[in-house]
Amino acid sequence: MNHLNHLPYELISSILSHVDKQDLFTCALIDKSFYKTTLPLLWQVLEIDTQDTLHTMTRILEASTSSSSATVLGELVRSVMLRGELSDDDLLAFIKHVPLITDLSLKYSRHISDDSFVHLPGLVPHLTHLYIWGADITQRSMEAIAHFPLQQLTLICCHKFDYNMFASLTQCSSTLTSLNIRECSLHGLETPDTAQQAVANLMALHHLTSFQIYSTRHIYSPFITALIVDVPSMAPWPELTLLYLYPCYDVTDSMAIALLQAQPKLTHVGLVDSQITNKTLDAIATYLPEVVEINVKWSDSIYPDGLRRLLKTCRKLESIGCDICEIYPHHFPELAYFKMYNDHEPPFHVRYLIDEAFVADIDTDTGTIADTEYCNCRYWP
Structure with missing residues (x-):
C-alpha cells in the first residue's frame, strides 16, 4: 500500500470526510500519512455525555x-456537545483547551451559571x-453571549432572562440568522x-432567516x-x-x-393557538406557494375544507399540524x-397530515388509496 503515500493530502482528506467515525479509527492505522489526515477529522466533533468523560477529556x-x-x-476541535451534571469549574477547565470551536451545545446544564458565560467570549x-x-x-450571561459572532442561538428552558435579552442581541445583528x-x-x-420594546429590538436583527418563540407555560401573547x-409595516426580515x-x-x-403578505419567502409557518380561520x-x-410546513394546532376555527384547498394548492407541502382543531380521519376518506398522524386514544383527532405523498390522493374523486410508501413526518413542537 505504499502507493497511497503518493496521493495528495487534499484528496485523502476529501475521501475520508465521507467515512464514519468508527472506520476513521481503522484508517488512522494504515500509515503515517493517513494518521495525519484522519487526526483532524477524529477530533473535529466531540460529544461528551458524562462528567467523568469530560474530566478524562480535559x-x-x-x-x-x-x-x-x-x-x-484541542486546536483541532470545532464542535462540542456536553450533556450531564456539569459545574462551572468543569466547563471552564475544559473549554480553555478548545479555543477554536465554532459550535457549542450545552444540554441539561442546570448547574452552569453566569460564572461560566462571562468568561466564554475570551476563551472561545x-x-x-x-x-x-x-x-x-x-441577563448578565446574555450580555456576554452577544459578544460572539453568533449565527444561530437556541435557548431552551432558561428561566432567568427578561425582555432585555433582545436588546443585548442587537450587538450581533450583522451575523445572527x-x-x-x-x-x-x-x-x-x-x-x-x-413587550413593545422587545419587539423593536428583535426587528433590529435584520438578517434573521429563522425565528421561533414557543411556550406552553409562559405568557408571550402581548409580545x-x-x-x-x-412586522407588516416594518418588513424587518x-x-x-x-x-x-x-x-x-x-x-x-x-x-x-x-x-x-409581508414575508413572502416563508416556507415554514407556525401560528399556534390563534383565532385564525380558513381565510388564513x-x-x-x-x-x-413554496410553503413546506404549516402548524396551526389548537386553532379551533380551522375546518377540513380549508385544509383540503391548501393541500391541493401548495404542492410542496410536507406537513400540516392541526392538533386540537376538531379534525378527524373521516374528514379525509x-x-x-398512514398519511395522517392521529391520537392513540379516542376521540382520535388528526394531529398532522404528513408528507407530499398525499397530494395525488387529495386530487382524486374516487376515494381510492394510492399505494405509496410511508414517508417520515417532520413536524414542530
Whole structure:
C-alpha cells in the first residue's frame, strides 16, 4: 500500500470526510500519512455525555498542550456537545483547551451559571452556533453571549432572562440568522410596554432567516401580538423562511394575512393557538406557494375544507399540524391512514397530515388509496 503515500493530502482528506467515525479509527492505522489526515477529522466533533468523560477529556487535552508534539489536539476541535451534571469549574477547565470551536451545545446544564458565560467570549471567541438547555443563567450571561459572532442561538428552558435579552442581541445583528427560544421565562413579555420594546429590538436583527418563540407555560401573547402587528409595516426580515409563534391568542385572520403578505419567502409557518380561520389557510396558498410546513394546532376555527384547498394548492407541502382543531380521519376518506398522524386514544383527532405523498390522493374523486410508501413526518413542537 505504499502507493497511497503518493496521493495528495487534499484528496485523502476529501475521501475520508465521507467515512464514519468508527472506520476513521481503522484508517488512522494504515500509515503515517493517513494518521495525519484522519487526526483532524477524529477530533473535529466531540460529544461528551458524562462528567467523568469530560474530566478524562480535559486531562487528555491538557497533556496534549504541554507535550512536545507538533499537534495540539484541542486546536483541532470545532464542535462540542456536553450533556450531564456539569459545574462551572468543569466547563471552564475544559473549554480553555478548545479555543477554536465554532459550535457549542450545552444540554441539561442546570448547574452552569453566569460564572461560566462571562468568561466564554475570551476563551472561545469564534462561536457561531450556541445551544443552551436548562442553564441557570441571567441577563448578565446574555450580555456576554452577544459578544460572539453568533449565527444561530437556541435557548431552551432558561428561566432567568427578561425582555432585555433582545436588546443585548442587537450587538450581533450583522451575523445572527437563527433565533430559537422555547419554554424560557422572559420576564416583561407579558406587559404591553416592555413587550413593545422587545419587539423593536428583535426587528433590529435584520438578517434573521429563522425565528421561533414557543411556550406552553409562559405568557408571550402581548409580545407575539405586538410583533405580528408591527412586522407588516416594518418588513424587518427580507430573507425570513421560518416563523413559529406560540401562543397567538389574540391573532386574527386580518393580522395573520398582513404578516404573510409581508414575508413572502416563508416556507415554514407556525401560528399556534390563534383565532385564525380558513381565510388564513387560503391566504397561505395565495401568498406562500413554496410553503413546506404549516402548524396551526389548537386553532379551533380551522375546518377540513380549508385544509383540503391548501393541500391541493401548495404542492410542496410536507406537513400540516392541526392538533386540537376538531379534525378527524373521516374528514379525509381519500387519504391512506398512514398519511395522517392521529391520537392513540379516542376521540382520535388528526394531529398532522404528513408528507407530499398525499397530494395525488387529495386530487382524486374516487376515494381510492394510492399505494405509496410511508414517508417520515417532520413536524414542530
